[in-house]
Amino acid sequence: MAEVTVGATHHVAADYFDGYSVVGLVAVVGVLFVAVAFGAGQLLRPTAPTPEKLLTYECGVDPVGEDWAHTQIRYYVYAFLYVIFAIDAIYLFPWATVFAADGFGGTTLVEMFVFIGFLAVGLLYAWKKGVLEWT
Structure with a gap:
């Protein structure tokens, strides 16, 4: 054996x-x-x-x-913000497939709202700091 x-x-x-x-x-x-x-x-x-x-x-x-x-830092900040949100958007596709599965609906929905909430807080912080103003 x-x-x-x-x-x-x-x-x-x-x-x-x-x-x-x-x-x-x-x-x-x-x-x-x-x-x-x-x-x-x-x-x-x-x-x-x-x-x-x-x-x-x-x-x-x-x-x-x-x-x-000298290159202005705002070009790099915009590029960095784009990369962050592009990568975060990639995380939405697996979430959509898990959300469709049986038994994961409510939990997955709450987790995704928490995730999107963190993104929104980061975006609001950048906006309040004036990072998104071009001039």
Whole structure:
């Protein structure tokens, strides 16, 4: 009886590591694909560097002034807020599937309102601090 348990445990462990081997194989194939693509691009592209081609190019305008420029923080704040709310919106889809299941309706609804409440408090805080004002 003990041998059957050991054999079953060994079989489960083998299946467990088979899943990781598939993920590892896909990762290796992906890295090789990217390496071959970059290598082929390096070998097949025409190269004719001239001083004009080696200049820094930005939006068709020759760079003028120092190499260091200050960027307004509000661009990063808007990007950060977008990422936060985009990721939070992703959490709404699994919630909708669980909400439709039997026996999870009331509890799931309360949990989601708490989640959305935290988002609303964060958004109100950002609004009160003036973060969302562009000028």
